[in-house]
């Protein structure tokens with residue numbers, strides 16, 4: 511079920527006001543499609559309502575349920591912690607696989623979320639925008655000291671940084687074109703920490719009304735020459751390590 515901010519369109523989380531309509535949509539899809547139907551929901555303020563919602567979806571034919579542990583009014587992910595207790599109760603109430611969503615910022619969160627909720631998997635969104643290497647075991651400086659890891663194993667330079675990830679992303683964009691406004695916002699997300707160190711480069715970037723891949727690769731080179739590298743951190747015992755080309759590979 512798509513984005514939360516579409517009241518007049520009667521879709522996204524605003525469908526939560528109309529359970530019979532959701533039921534009929536899922537039933538129709540499940541009856542007529544050859545592929546399994548998955549749903550993604552937000553929680554209600556009342557746990558029993560959330561459980562009833564999840565059970566209704568299961569009955570209607572949903573085969574996989576992702577639960578974002580925030581209500582539809584809790585829009586700011588940094589302000590509102592996702593309710594992992596509610597996700598755990600949903601997981602206990604249905605037989606279909608459940609994916610937990612909300613507050614996954616690094617692999618430590620993945621493990622604690624799976625343990626806490628009993629979910630079958632996790633989803634992450636906001637953090638991936640700035641750190642697409644999250645599931646390979648890397649974390650940004652912001653989350654370096656967060657979690658219960660043994661300090662000696664926590665926060666070592668993982669040999670990878672956000673500029674490496676951006677370069678990989680740019681190569682993919684050349685291969686699979688996307689609108690420049692999307693590229694622009696990903697550059698801001700991935701280079702945000704570097705731009706804080708060198709705001710003049712950000713200003714120059716913002717002044718470019720027309721971008722090219724060549725210009726962007728040059729900008730990354732310029733940032734590297736200016737120094738102040740902001741690494742991504744990895745746990746030394748992580749099963750994932752960066753290779754020379756920046757792609758992660760299993761070390762075990």
Ligand SMILES: Cc1cc2nc3c(=O)[nH]c(=O)nc-3n(C[C@H](O)[C@H](O)[C@H](O)COP(=O)(O)O)c2cc1C
Nearest residue numbers: 511512513550578587611612613614634635636637
């Ligand atoms: C760029 C972006 C696009 C998103 N698009 C959708 C969407 O189309 N449908 C949806 O249900 N949720 C969408 N979300 C919400 C996320 O799937 C997720 O539920 C939410 O961000 C909470 O997870 P997080 O705490 O890991 O960010 C989007 C989030 C982001 C950052």
